[in-house]
Amino acid sequence: MEKIAIGTNFFIPMPVVLVGTKVGGKDNFMTVGWCARANANPPMILCGIGNQHFTPKGILETGTFSVNIPPAGLVDKTDYCGLVSGAKTDKSQVFEVFYGSLKVVPMIRECPVNLECRLVQSVTLPTNTVFIGEIEAAYANPEVMKNGRPDFSAIDPLLLTMPDNQYWRLGAKAGDAWSAGKMVKTKPTLGPEGRS
């Protein structure tokens, strides 16, 4: 089967988060799909944000930001925060806000998991900046905890795909990680030295 060349502007499936910042003293939230873990120890997370946006001002002003995981039930408000700019619209009242140990970082009570981050490094690229933050504290709503850990079936997170511009929920379980592959060829070596 022949591969065909497609445009280079391809987007992998994106976890949808709401990035919270205090901009000019006002709470602001932005919908972000370019978000991933960046470092294992200490735990760090990164967000890629367009340089023309309002949120970077707050991240650089305060050296902090929050990453909030919206449930599927918050899809409308989540999308809204990606449609309107804090430069033109006050989004401080869209959600119930709470603060954690860093005091200045607004987090969203309706989001079942909230990460409170301190900016470690920002990587400026032509049209976007990748903000890397250390996770200083993390909070969850009790109802999403299972055996002392956050349970993603209960969190019910959103995924975003482009260019079809669709939000999705998690679907069927497709396999067990660090397990399904043991069926392939020889039994693999485990442990840090055995990771690919």
Place this chain on the structure above:
Amino acid sequence: MEKIAIGTNFFIPMPVVLVGTKVGGKDNFMTVGWCARANANPPMILCGIGNQHFTPKGILETGTFSVNIPPAGLVDKTDYCGLVSGAKTDKSQVFEVFYGSLKVVPMIRECPVNLECRLVQSVTLPTNTVFIGEIEAAYANPEVMKNGRPDFSAIDPLLLTMPDNQYWRLGAKAGDAWSAGKMVKTKPTLGPEGRS
């Protein structure tokens, strides 16, 4: 409702990709969950990879890497590539490999979408390095194209959640992006200046 503090080592839902590299002249593939877009124009993508892994050697040796999107049907081989290290196990025969315009970058024919990337910048963090690459070319299998664009229902990508270590497929559609939020409050301003 009171929030409870949880450990800081929280993982958001992760799109699962296979990073292809040529290491010491041999094709190698690593399962990566820390992957996101990094820049809009030119299109760039990033991968966070543990510094002890084998794959970074190939990325730095060649200045290139590929990002391959495995379908749910490849979950076993995808997990396998995260279980065994190229330092100990030859993974060059796990998939059918093809090459694109950069010649040196191995890509996986069984993966419906493949991104051929040139390393732009690497950001070294305490335990991991974030590799940022420009998407030089992208390829797709004809059967996942719909109206000239990759269709994610056909791609059937994998998501990974931790600490439950579960692979998931995309589930029910949860809403239309850049649309669902128009129901919230006033109709938002669109366009680059109106983005949050």
